[in-house]
Amino acid sequence: MRLPTRRSPAVQPVLHGATWWTNGGFDLRVGVQIDGLAVMMMFVVTTISLLVHVYSTEYMRDDRRYTHYFAALNLFTASMLLLVVADNTLQLLVGWELVGLCSFLLIGHWWEEKPNGDAALKAFFTTRTGDIGLLTGVIMTFFVVERATGQGSFDIMAVNEAALSGKVGHTLLMMTALALLLAIIGKSGQFPLHTWLPDAMAGPTPVSALIHAATMVVAGVYLGARLYPVFYEGLNIGGGGINAMAAIGGTTVIIGAALAFVQDDIKKVLAYSTISQLGYMVMGLGVGAWTAATFHLFTHAFFKANLFLGSGSVAHSGSHHSFDMKKSMGGLKKYMPQTYWTFVIGTLALTGFPMLAGFFSKDEILATAGESDYQFFKYVGLAGAVMTAAYMVRCIYLTFFGEYRGGQPDVHGDDAHAVEHGHDGPHESPRLITGPLWVLSGFSILAGYLNAPAFGIEKFKEWFEPRVAFPETLIHPEFKMADAATAVVVVLIGYALAYAYYWPKVLPQNLSERNGLARAGKTFLVNKYYLDHLYTNVVVGGIKGPVARAAYWVNQNVIDGVLNGVGRGARVAGKFTYAVIDQKGVDGAINGIAVGTGEIGDATRKLQTGRLQFYALMLFICVGLFGLALWLGH
């Protein structure tokens, strides 16, 4: 059922700006646009960033580049805020690139080990591929406004109004939307450019929390929400069926969740989980669920930060700085009860356990997809929910249950870390780490109640949904018990499957070792769909090999030939210039001037006798002559 959208009187965003520079009579501006969406993002960014800073003071204690780390972390937050408050797409682009730079610095924080540096480069270059789309898209927004009003502008409000005005050709809007979608794919880890995100785990864990929850990857979703009218009109989102944005998001939901099953590294499980959840957000935007998608961004920030910081806590105090669940974790529940409970709360919120944050936000995306003409994506989302529930239970089992696999405590008796703490073996993290975990757990439980249609609360929509320059026909679904029940059942099935596999061992174990099909599937997943092979060997290798050789041949024979010809011609011309023009013409003139000056100087130096009275005489003679001239002239 479609509810008529009830709107309060339009509230204009707060706009302040100044001219950045003027070019050919056109003002390029810099300024802030504060509306509900920006306020929501500023809250998320600053809250998570604060908690990550507090956490880092303990986690990064005694780091070799402690100050560099915090400087980059601060710049990261500042760049994200610059992006969030931007009132024009050009300023947004600046913030966007700064965010990318900071993630490069932080992922490569321990660059002495080569894999970390490689991961930083990979993150930078992969997102740069998407940035091509952003640059193109930003330039195109200028012309979108020009088509609508006759005067081009990068102003975000103007772009949104122009997109909705109906005066802009659909092709231009579609190309703009697709270019910007490429930017989202790169930045928000969407298929097929998601490969940098798991590698980005090379950075310190608090950085991963910040990247995944508040700053880097949500920038793409924020771009989608910020310029939503462009996508809405350009991709014809109101039309139903299928569109590029929803398709990309839906694909990402499934492929991200599938990859999370075969990871042994706890942070990589969470990384693929983020990819999958970002897929939900992009899919939500793609099916017209603007409020639900941004709401999911909001709640996801808290529980994903919670989970990442929790995994950091495990590595910090439980597993001797290893993130391998199968080798150095297991059975940590009894050693780290606080980390365990906060991690469980985060997991329940992420998987959409009833009455926790993820339940409200994820269900709203699915409900909107169901209400509009995007039935297919509702089922994609439900499938994703089963997988999310299952891989998170697997992750909890491997980390906190079973036997501790990190070696006997006495084996690690000489461990520097153990000596530093005065005792050995796994233990609970200090309060500077558990404190932020509990705060985030609180948010993971409560954040969902901002928008819980089940209880008639729609504060999120009321506060944060734009009322000007925004599509009028968005759907806000009513709460339906059947939908919610389906979602809950689906999540419980996910839990049950994983529980059955890991605890009582009722399901067949080690299927992949006995069944060829299962083994092939697992190999495919372990190799991450061979996307890295595609990028490294086919794309990069292709460019390095034949393309580079061909370019070299062209360079040697064609370009060099032309250059040599030009060079020879230039040499002849140069000789002529030297002999005739320079030596005879220019030098002659200059020497003449110099000789003339010298002769005049020789003549006049005789007047410089150094005798004061001679000077006085000259003065009087001159004055006399001057007076004579005046008198005669009169």
Next chain:
Amino acid sequence: MLLNQFLLLGAFLFCAGVYGVITRRNAVLVLMSVELMLAAVNINLVAFSAYRAGDVVGQVFALFVLTIAAAEVGVGLAIVLLIYRNIRSSDLDDVDVLKG
């Protein structure tokens, strides 16, 4: 009213002053010649002031010139005295330390 005679007197005194400044070697005599030139100017000022009956600007100007001239002679003689103390001479041709 006689004007030409006064102007001729002023011109004569001025030329005598210039002649003195250019030809005398003794610094004191040069200073005196400068005073002579100033006196010539004063005569001109007073003459024109009297010529334009009722206009006292020229006379006031002359008074100022006298005052400034007195100060100038004071400073000038002090300089001559110091030069004499340093180089035992008041000959202007000997004061050529700035000559390149």
